[in-house]
Each structure stands twice: as C-alpha cells, then as structure tokens.
Amino acid sequence: MGKSFFTVLASVLLSGLTAFGIVKAATPDKTATVVYNEQGEAVKTVNLSLSDYPDFTYAAEHAVEAVVYVKVTVKYQQQYQMIDPFFRFFFGDEGQPQTREQERQGSGSGVIIRPDGYIVTNNHVVQNATKIEVTLNNNKTYEATVIGTDPATDVALIKIDAAGLPTLNFADSDKLRLGEWVLAIGSPLGEELRSTITAGIVSAKGRSMPNYNGEFKIESFIQTDAAVNPGNSGGALVNKAGELVGINTAIISTTGSYAGYSFAVPSNIVSKIVGDLIDFGSVKRAKLGVTMSPLTDKMAKDQGLSTLDGVYINDVTKGSSADKAGVKKGDILIMVDSTNVKTPSDLQVVVNNFHPGDSAVLTVIRDGKSLQLPVQFQGTVESTGTVAEDGSIAFYGARIGLTDKGVEILSAGSGKLAQAGGEDGFVIKYVNDKKVSKPQDVIDIAKKAPRSIVIEGVTSTGRQGYFAFGKDE
Numbered sequence: 001m002g003k004s005f006f007t008v009l010a011s012v013l014l015s016g017l018t019a020f021g022i023v024k025a026a027t028p029d030k031t032a033t034v035v036y037n038e039q040g041e042a043v044k045t046v047n048l049s050l051s052d053y054p055d056f057t058y059a060a061e062h063a064v065e066a067v068v069y070v071k072v073t074v075k076y077q078q079q080y081q082m083i084d085p086f087f088r089f090f091f092g093d094e095g096q097p098q099t100r101e102q103e104r105q106g107s108g109s110g111v112i113i114r115p116d117g118y119i120v121t122n123n124h125v126v127q128n129a130t131k132i133e134v135t136l137n138n139n140k141t142y143e144a145t146v147i148g149t150d151p152a153t154d155v156a157l158i159k160i161d162a163a164g165l166p167t168l169n170f171a172d173s174d175k176l177r178l179g180e181w182v183l184a185i186g187s188p189l190g191e192e193l194r195s196t197i198t199a200g201i202v203s204a205k206g207r208s209m210p211n212y213n214g215e216f217k218i219e220s221f222i223q224t225d226a227a228v229n230p231g232n233s234g235g236a237l238v239n240k241a242g243e244l245v246g247i248n249t250a251i252i253s254t255t256g257s258y259a260g261y262s263f264a265v266p267s268n269i270v271s272k273i274v275g276d277l278i279d280f281g282s283v284k285r286a287k288l289g290v291t292m293s294p295l296t297d298k299m300a301k302d303q304g305l306s307t308l309d310g311v312y313i314n315d316v317t318k319g320s321s322a323d324k325a326g327v328k329k330g331d332i333l334i335m336v337d338s339t340n341v342k343t344p345s346d347l348q349v350v351v352n353n354f355h356p357g358d359s360a361v362l363t364v365i366r367d368g369k370s371l372q373l374p375v376q377f378q379g380t381v382e383s384t385g386t387v388a389e390d391g392s393i394a395f396y397g398a399r400i401g402l403t404d405k406g407v408e409i410l411s412a413g414s415g416k417l418a419q420a421g422g423e424d425g426f427v428i429k430y431v432n433d434k435k436v437s438k439p440q441d442v443i444d445i446a447k448k449a450p451r452s453i454v455i456e457g458v459t460s461t462g463r464q465g466y467f468a469f470g471k472d473e
Contacts, residue, residue, distance in 0.1 A: 289320020
C-alpha cells in the first residue's frame with residue numbers, strides 16, 4: 001500500500017470529508033490539496049484556491065494564530081459629595097464636590113498584520129485606554145502602544161514589541177461575493193472565550209448602519225450572519241483561504257448580544273487606513289466635495305440611461321475638488337478612472353483609496369452625454385486656524401463657530417479634538433483656564449500654549465465637561 005492505513009485515517013480526520021473512497025487532505029505546506037484513493041495512493045493534486053477548500057479547517061487553524069485578545073484599562077474621574085460632620089452641623093448637608101480616580105477594564109480582539117508586532121483593532125476598543133495588554137493565541141502577553149486611530153472608520157493600529165509573529169494577509173474585499181462563506185474570529189464576552197470561531201455568509205455589501213456617527217462614516221460595511229458578540233470587536237473576518245476580508249466592528253441588537261446581524265469594515269478600507277497610520281501617523285483622506293444620492297428611474301430616463309448604475313450629484317461644495325474639476329449639480333457620476341461606480345457607497349470606497357494630491361478622471365453623464373473630467377483630490381482637514389466661507393474655523397480636525405450658545409463645536413471631525421473627547425454641540429467656555437467669547441480666542445490661546453490644551457465647557461446635554469490633548473510638535 002502506497003500509504004499506511006493510519007496515514008490515510010489521519011488525512012480523513014483532518015479534512016472531515018470521505019466519499020467513495022476519495023480523500024482530500026491539505027499537504028503540510030498548506031499550498032495544495034492532494035487526493036488519495038482508498039489504497040492510500042496519491043491520484044491528484046489541485047491548486048489551493050477558494051473553491052478547492054472542502055471545509056473551514058485550514059482557514060480556522062491558520063487564521064486563529066494571528067488573532068489576539070486585547071485587554072484595556074481606562075482611568076476616569078468620578079465626582080462625589082464629601083460631607084464633613086462639623087460642616088453638616090453648622091451648615092446642613094451641603095458638601096463640596098470631590099473627585100476620585102477610578103479604573104474600569106474592557107476587552108476586545110485584534111489581528112496581527114505584520115510579524116514585527118503591528119496589530120489592527122477597533123478604535124472603540126482602545127479609545128482613552130491608559131494601559132493595553134495583548135495576549136497571543138500561544139498565551140504570551142505583551143503591553144501594547146497605540147500607533148494611531150481613525151474614529152471615522154473605527155479602526156486603530158497598536159503595536160507590541162515582538163518579532164516573527166504569525167500574520168494574516170489582506171484579501172481584496174471588493175471581490176467578496178454575496179453568499180460567500182466567511183469566519184469571524186475573536187474573543188466574545190471576555191477572556192474565557194478567547195479564539196472563538198463562528199461561521200456565516202456574506203449577507204450584504206456596501207451596508208450602512210443606523211446611528212453610526214462620524215464625519216466620514218463609512219457606508220460600505222460587510223454584513224454577515226456569523227455570530228459576533230461584545231469582545232469580538234477588532235477581530236478578524238476571513239474567507240475560506242484564511243485571508244483577512246474585514247475587521248468585525250459592530251452588531252445591531254435590541255439586547256446588546258448577537259441577534260443575527262454583524263458588520264465588518266472591509267479589508268480594503270482597513271489596509272488604506274493602517275498604511276497611512278504607519279507611513280504618516282495619521283489618515284490622509286481625499287475628499288471629492290459632493291452630496292449624492294442613488295439613481296431613481298426618473299433620473300436615469302431623463303439622462304437616457306438603461307440602468308440605475310451611478311450616483312446622482314445633489315450638490316457640489318464651492319471650491320472643492322469636484323467643483324474645480326467641473327462637476328455640476330444634476331450630473332450622474334458613473335466612473336472614477338477605470339472603476340465603475342454603481343452606488344454612493346461605491347463612490348465613497350473609491351475616493352477613500354486616494355490620498356490628497358492624487359489625480360483621477362471622473363466620468364459623468366450630463367444632458368445625455370458622457371464627459372471625462374480630470375480631478376485632483378483635496379484633503380479633508382484644513383490647518384488649524386483656517387476660516388471657511390461660513391465663518392467657522394478649523395481647530396485640530398474640528399470646526400468651531402459662534403452661535404447663540406457661545407463658541408460651539410459645529411463638527412468634531414476625526415482629529416485630535418475628537419479623539420480627546422470633543423463632540424458636536426459642545427460649547428467651549430474656557431481654554432487653559434482663560435475665558436473665551438469668540439472662535440479666534442480659542443485659536444489664539446491654543447497657539448500660545450506650550451504643551452497641551454485643556455478645554456472646559458458645556459456638553460450638548462447641558463452638563464459640565466472638559467477634555468485635553470497635547471499640541472503637535
């Protein structure tokens with residue numbers, strides 16, 4: 001017999017597939033699949049493509065080694081009333097508010113993308129963390145540091161001091177197909193369920209989520225029915241080849257636990273974000289400067305189109321990349337370079353792949369005619385102090401303006417201010433203990449600050465609040 005009975009039996013157990021005496025089993029180097037007959041003789045070798053995987057064993061066993069458990073510690077200030085007995089005797093039960101430093105712990109997952117310790121996770125997993133610990137699948141634990149974050153896409157990049165780590169390769173998420181099998185890998189509900197693997201299919205692509213906030217919120221989530229729970233955040237969504245197709249980010253549920261819907265940031269978006277964080281320390285995001293909507297039957301007929309592929313341009317921001325390229329309200333944008341644009345989420349994904357300063361050609365339909373418009377993409381965040389036409393001023397990635405409430409954060413954006421805790425509707429009262437009455441006061445005080453900026457004011461809900469961040473070097 002060409003192979004021993006035990007060798008054939010081991011192959012059967014590995015693949016879990018036997019039929020008519022034919023066995024498929026992955027070779028040790030996991031680059032091909034060998035088919036044996038019932039006598040244990042190799043009769044066929046096939047390439048290890050997606051269609052050749054008989055089950056999820058290879059994907060699971062390969063990918064789980066690169067998925068980590070992330071434990072975070074967050075310190076925060078809690079107010080309480082300190083009642084002195086003598087004070088109470090003379091003045092009643094009124095006491096002076098005191099603060100006490102508290103700690104809370106949370107957890108999530110992450111994916112090793114480089115053997116020298118770079119790990120991608122979700123921003124909401126590590127946001128405001130004062131300590132981050134990463135535990136590998138082999139139970140080794142390391143302290144991690146944050147390399148950079150992008151709240152708009154909920155992506156963060158952290159790093160541990162290690163080498164020779166197992167990694168996951170990025171797949172082309174644009175090639176995912178509806179109904180394709182995927183695995184979700186992470187640590188749902190805490191450390192006891194580390195390295196849990198669940199399976200599902202791609203339920204939808206280009207999905208937006210209700211109430212997902214962010215200046216550049218993505219509308220191109222991968223929706224799956226793979227079971228994902230709190231703790232899975234930042235974990236891997238992989239295809240049957242064990243390649244990373246997305247980072248599990250959120251669920252929609254009325255109970256807080258999995259209810260059949262989970263969402264992942266596509267790997268193509270993640271790859272761009274982490275590449276920018278590694279190369280530049282921040283995300284360099286291109287901006288086209290249009291508002292848009294899906295095509296309707298009437299829009300398509302008016303332009304002589306036979307399909308509903310493309311996006312309708314509702315408006316063009318004055319001075320934007322689109323405006324300078326000659327895009328007009330009412331145009332139908334159908335292509336960026338050689339990439340077809342069928343929906344608004346398609347356009348968002350395509351534009352996000354460019355950096356400020358990059359050039360492309362937009363193909364639009366106007367009055368039934370096709371036009372090619374060269375465009376050079378601008379950036380999304382102006383330098384601090386830049387004044388817009390509406391009078392608002394750019395301030396560390398945000399825009400502030402004067403309203404009837406005072407100096408208000410009109411748009412928190414995704415820069416340092418937002419990362420420090422600034423949010424839309426926050427009214428700035430003091431900057432570094434100095435009272436402000438107009439946006440320029442904020443800019444002037446911040447410019448003179450030697451190291452850090454502390455902002456005090458009132459939140460959109462009327463509560464006292466503050467946040468702080470370090471100045472750029």
